Amino acid sequence: MPQPPAQPTATPAPKPLTGPQKALRKLGLNRAIDLALHLPLRYEDETRLVKLRDVREGDVAQVEGTVKHSEVKLSGHRQLLVTLDDGTGTCLLRFFTFYPSMQKALAVGNQVRVRGEIRGGFAGLTMMHPVVKPAGGALAAALTPVYPSVAGLPQTYLRRAVQAGLTRAELSDTVPAAYLQEISLQPIWNLRKALSFLHNPMPDVSLAALEDHSHPAWQRLKAEELLAQQLSQLQSRRERARLRAPVLAVPQGYQPDLAGDSTDATAAPSPTAQPLYQRLLAALPFQLTAAQARVVAEITQDIARPVPMHRLLQGDVGAGKTVVAALAAAACIDAGWQCALMAPTEILATQHFAKLVGWLHPLGITVAWLTGSQKTRERREMLALIASGQAQLVVGTHALIQDKVQFKHLALAVIDEQHRFGVAQRLALRSKLSADTSAESAEDSGQGHRASGSAGSPGVAPSDGKAATPSEQAAGLEPHLLMMTATPIPRTLAMSYYADLDVSTIDELPPGRTPIITRVVHDARRDEVIARIGDQIAQGRQIYWVCPLIEESEALDLSNATETHAQLSAALPGVMVGLLHSRMPVPEKKAVMSLFTGGQMGVLVSTTVIEVGVDVPNASLMVIEHAERFGLSQLHQLRGRVGRGAAASACVLLYSTGDAPRLSQTARERLKAMADTNDGFEIARRDLEIRGPGEFMGARQSGDAMLRFADVAEDAHLLDWARRLAPQMLDQHPALAEQHVRRWLGGKAEFLKA
Ligand code: ADP
Numbered sequence: 001m002p003q004p005p006a007q008p009t010a011t012p013a014p015k016p017l018t019g020p021q022k023a024l025r026k027l028g029l030n031r032a033i034d035l036a037l038h039l040p041l042r043y044e045d046e047t048r049l050v051k052l053r054d055v056r057e058g059d060v061a062q063v064e065g066t067v068k069h070s071e072v073k074l075s076g077h078r079q080l081l082v083t084l085d086d087g088t089g090t091c092l093l094r095f096f097t098f099y100p101s102m103q104k105a106l107a108v109g110n111q112v113r114v115r116g117e118i119r120g121g122f123a124g125l126t127m128m129h130p131v132v133k134p135a136g137g138a139l140a141a142a143l144t145p146v147y148p149s150v151a152g153l154p155q156t157y158l159r160r161a162v163q164a165g166l167t168r169a170e171l172s173d174t175v176p177a178a179y180l181q182e183i184s185l186q187p188i189w190n191l192r193k194a195l196s197f198l199h200n201p202m203p204d205v206s207l208a209a210l211e212d213h214s215h216p217a218w219q220r221l222k223a224e225e226l227l228a229q230q231l232s233q234l235q236s237r238r239e240r241a242r243l244r245a246p247v248l249a250v251p252q253g254y255q256p257d258l259a260g261d262s263t264d265a266t267a268a269p270s271p272t273a274q275p276l277y278q279r280l281l282a283a284l285p286f287q288l289t290a291a292q293a294r295v296v297a298e299i300t301q302d303i304a305r306p307v308p309m310h311r312l313l314q315g316d317v318g319a320g321k322t323v324v325a326a327l328a329a330a331a332c333i334d335a336g337w338q339c340a341l342m343a344p345t346e347i348l349a350t351q352h353f354a355k356l357v358g359w360l361h362p363l364g365i366t367v368a369w370l371t372g373s374q375k376t377r378e379r380r381e382m383l384a385l386i387a388s389g390q391a392q393l394v395v396g397t398h399a400l401i402q403d404k405v406q407f408k409h410l411a412l413a414v415i416d417e418q419h420r421f422g423v424a425q426r427l428a429l430r431s432k433l434s435a436d437t438s439a440e441s442a443e444d445s446g447q448g449h450r451a452s453g454s455a456g457s458p459g460v461a462p463s464d465g466k467a468a469t470p471s472e473q474a475a476g477l478e479p480h481l482l483m484m485t486a487t488p489i490p491r492t493l494a495m496s497y498y499a500d501l502d503v504s505t506i507d508e509l510p511p512g513r514t515p516i517i518t519r520v521v522h523d524a525r526r527d528e529v530i531a532r533i534g535d536q537i538a539q540g541r542q543i544y545w546v547c548p549l550i551e552e553s554e555a556l557d558l559s560n561a562t563e564t565h566a567q568l569s570a571a572l573p574g575v576m577v578g579l580l581h582s583r584m585p586v587p588e589k590k591a592v593m594s595l596f597t598g599g600q601m602g603v604l605v606s607t608t609v610i611e612v613g614v615d616v617p618n619a620s621l622m623v624i625e626h627a628e629r630f631g632l633s634q635l636h637q638l639r640g641r642v643g644r645g646a647a648a649s650a651c652v653l654l655y656s657t658g659d660a661p662r663l664s665q666t667a668r669e670r671l672k673a674m675a676d677t678n679d680g681f682e683i684a685r686r687d688l689e690i691r692g693p694g695e696f697m698g699a700r701q702s703g704d705a706m707l708r709f710a711d712v713a714e715d716a717h718l719l720d721w722a723r724r725l726a727p728q729m730l731d732q733h734p735a736l737a738e739q740h741v742r743r744w745l746g747g748k749a750e751f752l753k754a
């Protein structure tokens, strides 16, 4: 059949993007304002010419002169060599890639203008790959900006795009002048002036003030950026306050209902006579520390309100966050809802599962379990338990957030080691409730529970509540969110990046722990360390030996661990030495882990798969090989695997310098910080100092470029100002606030709320 002719009125297919256009997208430069806010990294001075007599090595210089000599050198690396003479001296121009057109432009006798970095060396002054133009052209009137870029996006293209964006962008002032006086930023540096200036600064300006960002134009931009960040987080906090969440009240002073209200045929009489929360507290083999009791109170108060909780629970490794999560889960289950706990690795999820089952199963609670490696049949069973609401608690890995997983009525989502998850994954877990139970209101579920009184019995289930009105359906419900981390966030960073969260801190370890002694030891003394392992084993203790993850080469990584495994097996006859790495099949990993947890295995050699959360209290020595390759928070996490029981524990940081004469400065600082302190907060502070805020924040920031210009440590006064101003501005100038956030964060604002 003949095809109908293309309709002439149809909109033409959009033209495919060119390479540079794609690159702009990749940088997130979509709107005119995004381009206008894409600020230079540094500047080049093309406003003047210098004489070769006056240049020094390292200068970026622009010179005009005559080509005296030009040849293509064929021996060795093929290159074009040109000698330029400006009357005061000569300079050798060296090109490893060149085209005939360039040879022509650089023919002997031509007058040219070149620009590049001056190098010294035995050949005299040299420029590698200078930019070449004909001599005599007009000089730039302003400094030439150099922008952050990516492959496939030439500076010239980017410059033109930025200039065009700057012209088109709407740049009216959003910050009321009165507020600016507080940080003595004269209104003269309004956004438009500041941006025009920073994109095209006059040559007489101090390059230093531009490059260290102390210039008032930079101050203005940093203040604006911090204000946008605070406004957006405050907005999301206020928006959240308008959302509804299930009320998960811990029944206080609970009395069994004798009035016969719960005559429900299926209501089991005895085990649920007391709320799970109280029964769990009573069943724990230990007393909560004061800090644990305090954070539990903070959390249970939050989740008893009909507004979604967003709380970050920080507590050093071993501080006992799991039991806090378990108590929150118990409160949730008491109210007749489901709780989910998501952990970043399969090993950690397994451990949580074992621990929580150990605590909750005897109390009559069904805990389901979901991971990526599960057999189809088991998985199907678990999905059914979750969908029917029979599983009151669900523990798992990322598998929890897959589409197939349908909760009957999820009310509390706990994310362990939250920094290991991306923003999108946190959002996905939150959406699990709104997708499934949009038909109820918080009120109904609260009523439902109070009316029938016994947790978990049919009829209490919130989704069996009365039919909701359409507006209630639209309103939907959000689960409460508890995020846990063992990487405490220093105060300035928390104020800046987590202003939308409430923070609870466990600042005390359970009693009876002896501090871990940390030693930094050169790899040459490895044999002594192995001998020490023998002593520990003889005392009935267990040992971790961690080998580094070398990202570029998993193979190397593995050989490192297997070699060490072989070496230790040979050196410790009669001791079971196990090996654990990420490429092992899951059942094998589980088998190894259970031998170690069970105490039969004396030494566990592993890659960093054990980094987070693993809890074997009898392990008392941690050896970290190539400790110089690990980040500080990772070292601290790893060390936290020991010192969990009453025995004195130690951590040995083995380092080697390879071919280098000594360790790098930052590696030395990291190892020293580990030897100096066991305190996670102090470690975090040092880590921030060593790495700077951008890298420290990692996941939350990556891709979102949340703070591009401001530095929360350096610009603390601007951060303070933005924090004070944000609520005033939202109250008094809501439209300006909105405009400000949209301008600075555009489509990203939504993402930053997770
Ligand atoms: P983390 O905060 O690193 O996740 P865990 O929750 O794994 O720490 O707890 C570490 C160990 O301390 C576990 O064995 C846990 O059972 C135990 N623990 C937790 N709280 C207490 C307490 N109050 N008293 C004694 N031991 C506790």
Ligand code: MG
Pocket: 321, 322, 416, 613
């Ligand atoms: Mg933990």
